[in-house]
Amino acid sequence: MSKTDNELNHLAIIMDGNGRWAKKRHKPRFVGHREGMDNVERITLAANKLGIKVLTLYAFSTENWARPKEEVAYLMNLPVRFFDKYMPTLMENNVKVNIMGYLDELPEKTYKIVQRAMSETAHNTGLILNFAFNYGSRREITTAMKELGGMIEAGTLKSEEITEKMISQHLMTKNFGKYQDPDLLIRTSGEQRISNFLLWQLAYSELAFSDKNWPDFDEDDLRKFVNDFKHRNRRFGKV
Numbered sequence: 587m588s589k590t591d592n593e594l595n596h597l598a599i600i601m602d603g604n605g606r607w608a609k610k611r612h613k614p615r616f617v618g619h620r621e622g623m624d625n626v627e628r629i630t631l632a633a634n635k636l637g638i639k640v641l642t643l644y645a646f647s648t649e650n651w652a653r654p655k656e657e658v659a660y661l662m663n664l665p666v667r668f669f670d671k672y673m674p675t676l677m678e679n680n681v682k683v684n685i686m687g688y689l690d691e692l693p694e695k696t697y698k699i700v701q702r703a704m705s706e707t708a709h710n711t712g713l714i715l716n717f718a719f720n721y722g723s724r725r726e727i728t729t730a731m732k733e734l735g736g737m738i739e740a741g742t743l744k745s746e747e748i749t750e751k752m753i754s755q756h757l758m759t760k761n762f763g764k765y766q767d768p769d770l771l772i773r774t775s776g777e778q779r780i781s782n783f784l785l786w787q788l789a790y791s792e793l794a795f796s797d798k799n800w801p802d803f804d805e806d807d808l809r810k811f812v813n814d815f816k817h818r819n820r821r822f823g824k825v
């Protein structure tokens with residue numbers, strides 16, 4: 587009996603290599619970030635065409651605040667540039683935007699544009715473009731533990747009642763229902779690290795790595811990785 591193809595519903599990408607892309611071209615880092623931003627749109631439309639339901643992109647981690655303040659300021663303005671340039675295309679392609687992270691810590695201008703993008707696309711029913719923005723998985727899990735601990739202290743939960751499903755429902759991906767956990771994680775630039783990204787959700791995900799820097803990762807690359815995933819023998823922890 588032929589093995590049925592794996593369905594790829596949730597794709598996660600660590601979009602690495604933007605600074606290296608710029609350095610190879612003797613350009614400042616922000617040029618790599620800007621090119622990387624434009625590639626977000628290309629890959630979003632390509633993923634939508636491939637029938638992917640959720641595309642989660644690691645845009646800014648809780649550790650990124652340690653970067654030079656000029657670079658952080660530029661990165662905090664990228665959502666403004668992105669939606670100014672691409673909101674019409676996102677609407678034309680029925681893309682729904684979600685941003686997960688500690689958004690209340692963002693600069694007001696950034697906070698307002700991401701909230702507006704989520705509300706303007708709330709009724710779209712196509713691909714969910716989910717940006718991890720000021721996100722960190724260990725902090726996400728710690729926050730979930732505090733919420734559950736509070737329920738125990740309030741007497742509304744007993745520790746023995748805690749289940750894996752309950753923990754999932756206290757994570758930032760809880761609204762993605764059966765698509766909470768990525769089927770595939772791709773990381774670009776040749777680095778092979780998880781970097782505090784979706785640690786709980788990636789428990790049974792397939793991992794794939796591209797040597798290309800993010801701005802060079804194109805639709806053909808995405809199709810090849812998706813096709814390779816569909817023919818993998820997924821285990822989900824079993825033999």
Ligand SMILES: Cc1cc(N2CCCCCC2)n2ncc(-c3ccc(F)cc3)c2n1
Pocket residue numbers: 601602604618619620621622623624626644645646661662664665666668669685700703717719800
């Ligand atoms: C911080 C950051 C960096 C960023 N880069 C481009 C992609 C590679 C990663 C580094 C630089 N991009 N690209 C798009 C966004 C974005 C984020 C939220 C949002 F609602 C809309 C767009 C973005 N945000």
